[in-house]
Amino acid sequence: MSQARKINVGLMGLGVVGGGVASVLLDTDQQVSAQVGMPVTLKKVLVRDSSRQRDTSVPVEMLTTDPEDLLGDPDIDMVVEVMGGIDPAARYLSRALASGKHVVTANKEVMAKHGPELFKAARQGGANLLFEASAGGGIPIIGSLMGQLLANEIRSIRSIINGTTNYILTRMAYQGAQFSNALAEAQEQGYAEADPTNDVEGYDAVYKISILASLAFHQRVPPEDVYREGISRLEPQDFRYARELGYAIKSLAIATLDPEGVGARVYPVLIPVDHMLGKVDGVYNAVEVTGSLCGQVLLHGMGAGRGPTTSAVVGDLIDIGRRIQAKEPPADAGFSGSSGRKPLPVRSMDDLHTRYYIRLNVTDQAGVLAQISRILGDLGISIASVLQKDTFPQDQTAELVITTHPSREASVQEALRLVGSLGVVNRVSNMLRIEE
Ligand code: NAP
Ligand code: HSE
Numbered sequence: 001m002s003q004a005r006k007i008n009v010g011l012m013g014l015g016v017v018g019g020g021v022a023s024v025l026l027d028t029d030q031q032v033s034a035q036v037g038m039p040v041t042l043k044k045v046l047v048r049d050s051s052r053q054r055d056t057s058v059p060v061e062m063l064t065t066d067p068e069d070l071l072g073d074p075d076i077d078m079v080v081e082v083m084g085g086i087d088p089a090a091r092y093l094s095r096a097l098a099s100g101k102h103v104v105t106a107n108k109e110v111m112a113k114h115g116p117e118l119f120k121a122a123r124q125g126g127a128n129l130l131f132e133a134s135a136g137g138g139i140p141i142i143g144s145l146m147g148q149l150l151a152n153e154i155r156s157i158r159s160i161i162n163g164t165t166n167y168i169l170t171r172m173a174y175q176g177a178q179f180s181n182a183l184a185e186a187q188e189q190g191y192a193e194a195d196p197t198n199d200v201e202g203y204d205a206v207y208k209i210s211i212l213a214s215l216a217f218h219q220r221v222p223p224e225d226v227y228r229e230g231i232s233r234l235e236p237q238d239f240r241y242a243r244e245l246g247y248a249i250k251s252l253a254i255a256t257l258d259p260e261g262v263g264a265r266v267y268p269v270l271i272p273v274d275h276m277l278g279k280v281d282g283v284y285n286a287v288e289v290t291g292s293l294c295g296q297v298l299l300h301g302m303g304a305g306r307g308p309t310t311s312a313v314v315g316d317l318i319d320i321g322r323r324i325q326a327k328e329p330p331a332d333a334g335f336s337g338s339s340g341r342k343p344l345p346v347r348s349m350d351d352l353h354t355r356y357y358i359r360l361n362v363t364d365q366a367g368v369l370a371q372i373s374r375i376l377g378d379l380g381i382s383i384a385s386v387l388q389k390d391t392f393p394q395d396q397t398a399e400l401v402i403t404t405h406p407s408r409e410a411s412v413q414e415a416l417r418l419v420g421s422l423g424v425v426n427r428v429s430n431m432l433r434i435e436e
Contacts (some may be wrong), residue, residue, distance in 0.1 A: 007324060008075050009025060009048065009080060010043060010079045011042060011058055011080045011082070012045075012070065012083045013023075013047070014045050014054060014063070014215045016106040016306050018045070020307065020353050021056060021082060022056050022057075025041075026042060032321070036325055037322065042062065043062070043075065044229050046070055071101075077258070078321075079103050080105075082107075082309075083108050085107075086109055086113065086114075090110045090113075096414070097127045097129060102128040102320045102324070103130075104117050104317050105133075105308070106131070106134060116335065126330055132310050134207075134211055134213055134242050135161055135298070135334065137285060137304045137332050138307070139229045139303065139314070142161075145216050149294065152293045155287075155292065157209070157255045157287060157289055158254050158287075159208075159253045159285070159286065160250055162204050162304075163283035163303035164186040164304065165251045166281070166285070167191060169249060169251065171185070172236065172239060179234075200231055202228040206266050207252070209222040209253035209254070213262065213264050216255060216257075217257050218335075219344065225346040226264040227266070228265070234430070235430070237359070237399065238359065245385070246272060248278040249269070249270060250268065250269060251267065251281070252271070253265075256347075260344075261346055262345075267432075269433050270433070271436075279410075283303060284300060284302060285303025294413070330335055349409055351408065354435070355384065355434035356402075356432070357401065359429040360400045360425055360428055361397055361429050362374070362424055363398075363426065364392075364397055365424065368424045368425075371424060375419055375422075376415050379411040380411055381411055382413075383403070383405075384403045416428050
């Protein structure tokens with residue numbers, strides 16, 4: 001590392017986020033240097049294609065397509081990774097940390113899948129590793145879990161942490177927009193991942209809740225232990241029926257801790273329209289944390305886009321810069337800070353106990369409801385309400401919307417299998433859980 005009293009930064013990626021970070025670092029006011037208390041200089045920027053036209057003021061001679069220009073340069077003190085993807089990002093970060101370069105990353109996939117190895121490399125290299133932008137965009141949730149909320153036993157996190165999904169759901173709910181048009185708008189705004197399947201099928205939120213749950217519960221909750229459902233099966237009538245019942249539809253990423261274990265899941269839910277999470281619209285994100293001392297805390301803000309993400313990345317950069325300036329040892333970051341207890345098992349989805357919304361397409365004739373309610377009753381599922389919605393006289397079918405009292409997931413899944421096999425049921429059109 002350079003011994004000079006300045007900090008040289010190597011930036012990996014110059015897209016939506018990298019462009020924002022570069023412009024803050026190149027700003028002639030030198031705000032970052034002033035905040036850190038010593039000069040902070042952008043030295044090299046790694047891209048895939050250095051000949052591409054870009055909307056940034058980064059001098060072309062600063063661009064490189066060779067990672068060695070950053071990783072092999074002993075004068076670069078800190079690497080800011082905003083490229084995305086697993087490979088080569090994880091390899092580059094591991095090497096940077098092991099060689100003592102500090103790292104700031106916005107890469108939730110790398111942190112969720114390879115966090116433990118990276119923390120280990122950071123300890124070996126005596127380097128800091130910060131990742132505030134990896135969940136919640138401009139919302140300072142990671143710093144809160146690693147700092148101000150530490151006095152609590154965190155009991156649950158309920159969050160809207162994918163801006164693209166929330167943007168799409170909001171456009172579908174209020175403007176009746178087609179799914180594909182709303183997604184295209186989110187992509188134009190720079191909210192979506194390189195592969196938007198990651199957003200709409202819930203993978204992005206899985207990585208984020210894996211990181212948040214691991215920090216909150218002081219034990220690793222890997223992405224493969226997070227149950228996931230996307231939003232692509234939602235249809236306009238789900239939004240209409242939900243609203244009639246007093247609910248909004250939101251994709252929530254939830255993590256819970258109880259004596260039996262930890263649970264983590266991402267799926268669209270019905271949530272009361274007047275619940276704070278039910279009112280979070282557009283690209284906004286929100287994270288509700290329930291702690292043993294603080295009670296319920298709700299953080300709300302922009303979850304994606306250049307400005308909010310740059311805010312989180314540069315905040316981390318300044319934080320590390322100040323540590324370097326003060327000659328402080330690296331912060332001992334990790335997913336398993338001491339909680340004084342053994343890691344708890346991950347709870348099976350089968351044991352989830354919640355309310356359900358079920359939409360069925362049935363033959364419009366006498367006795368149908370009796371057959372369905374018998375199956376539900378036999379499995380101990382108590383019906384809270386039944387609505388017969390749109391009827392289709394041309395083929396004598398109707399939509400039936402059933403809500404249940406709290407029931408066990410495994411029983412509901414079995415009931416849906418049995419109901420779906422009834423001759424009078426044409427389709428189990430949708431099943432959503434209800435959050436209160
Ligand atoms: P982006 O616009 O697609 O930009 C990616 C940048 O990385 C591009 O400049 C690209 O180079 C460069 N790059 C990608 N692969 C590379 C490789 N193998 N070698 C060298 N350069 C490479 O992505 P983004 O939206 O800025 O997102 C970056 C990261 O931030 C991701 O991890 C994302 O999940 C995270 N994030 C994004 C947001 C958001 O709102 N966009 C919010 C929070 C977190 P070229 O320009 O030459 O193609
Ligand atoms: N694609 C992500 C989102 C970017 O829409 O929330 C922020 O992580």
